Amino acid sequence: MRIICPVKRVPDTAADKHVDPQDHTVDRDRSDPVLNANDEWAIEEALQIAERTEGAEIIALCMGPDQAGTTVRKALSYGLDGAIQITDDAVAGSDAVATARVLAAALADEPFDLIIMGNQSSDARTMLVPAMLAEHLGVPALTYVKDLEIDGDVFTAKRETPAGHQVVRATGPLVVSVVEAINEPRYPTFKGIMAAKKKTVDVRDLVALGVDAAEVGLDGSRTAIVDIAPRPPKEAGRVVTDDGSGAVGAEALADWLVEQKIL
């Protein structure tokens, strides 16, 4: 079983975001970059699968600048076996379509049984990449998975829906995207962190992938950002302190709901 874990380097949700006024990209280095939270559940699931599957190998896949190396090492510190890092100035500013195209190109000559990834990244949250990656590779995608069972090359998953779940089945190789209900991620161990420093990271550029730089990045993406700006700050609202009975707070809140035409 060969498992690929695509991971993303994203600005910390709590960080101030700095935007380049010229090209509207976010200065990720000034935004406390971290490993995308939802990818941690994918890594955990891959580790659990590997623990019960003889000869399993897990490879991280990350597209990003040189500095994304820290994200790759973080992923490796959980105990993954190796990593592919795609670093090329030309991929900066890629949209979801271009990102999926580059990730797929990196896997064109890589054997895999399972690609497992977070269902969304916390920065753009488009949720597009798992299905787009699967489409490029010509394989099925089981998305929003909260429970995964594997029998040979048959994958059976509980797929979260707004109202409950579906039980779905497909034959691998395939893409699985996971939601956080799937497991409880472990923390990297000291041993894992030290071992990660020694693991091989296969760094490739677009030439190595055979991707035309004109089809990706800021200028090659099919979507373009025209403008980007902080959301206007909200005016401070009214706060009422209840008297301990609930009545004062409830009446004030109900008055406000009437004022706002909710009631």
Next chain:
Amino acid sequence: MSTILALVEHDAGVPRKVSLQVLAAARALADDVHAVAFGPGAADAAAALGAHGATTLHTFDDAAVTSYATGPHAVALAAALDASGAGVLLYPADPFLTDIVARTAVRRGAGVITDAVDLTVADDGLVATKAIFGGDMLSQCRVRDGHQAFVGIKANAFAAADDADGEPAAVSSLAVTLSDEDRRIEILDVVEQESGDRPEMTEASIIAAGGRGLGDAEGFQLIERLADTLGGAVGASRAATDAGWYPHQHQIGQTGKTVAPQLYIGSGISGAIQHRAGMQTSQLIAAINTDPDAPIFSIADFGVVGDLHKVVPALIDEIERRSE
């Protein structure tokens, strides 16, 4: 703008609320709006969709597209794009449709913008506004010339037409042939939890959400009563779903869902940045919390400092009394 195609979802021929909002968004931009609907009963939506402005309804009513296996939908959506001649596709930005649109976009060379809250037409085409970085920033995006534009519409960002008096849409059945490749995902079972008549969280106009301050799983009965009193949905913070007090699909925040209802009422939720990243673009925010320094009050339009176990029951009584 030339023809726009609107992807609609329906329950046995009754269009869902968000689909009608998508039609309203399409109609504001184009004179000719086509709709496409899948699964048994799709044609029954023709009257309602026509009333809301669609001239033609493209249908593929094969049972293969009853639930979301993605493959058959993607093929049928491509056929609808061809049949309508549309250069722009608008769709409700929900997860399953996102999968379908993602696949179709790769096949068609289209550009995709998700979660649009506003649409305008500029000299160089359609410009969509969306929130990014958990609502910290707003970006304006467009699809470059030479590509079809697929734009996901965020629930409740547009109002459905209130003068829904158009003629029924002409129904046109799509010629779609499915291959074994398209049927690689098998749906073995569909399980829905009991949620009474509550709307789905991501499309609800009102959400009552609960967090750690509820104290236990039973506390959510209070939030469910508040939601039902207001005709809203139930949301939860990550602390509450991690504790197993409420199902994960109701989690609002960085690692869960992003919601932007007309009204969000949070009870016993402190409002950590990870939670705010999922709800801070709500139109109105109310909060009930014992801690006057809880960060949720910094973004709340109306806050009550108090014990939710006292305030929420009293609020339910107040709402019921005033609704009589």
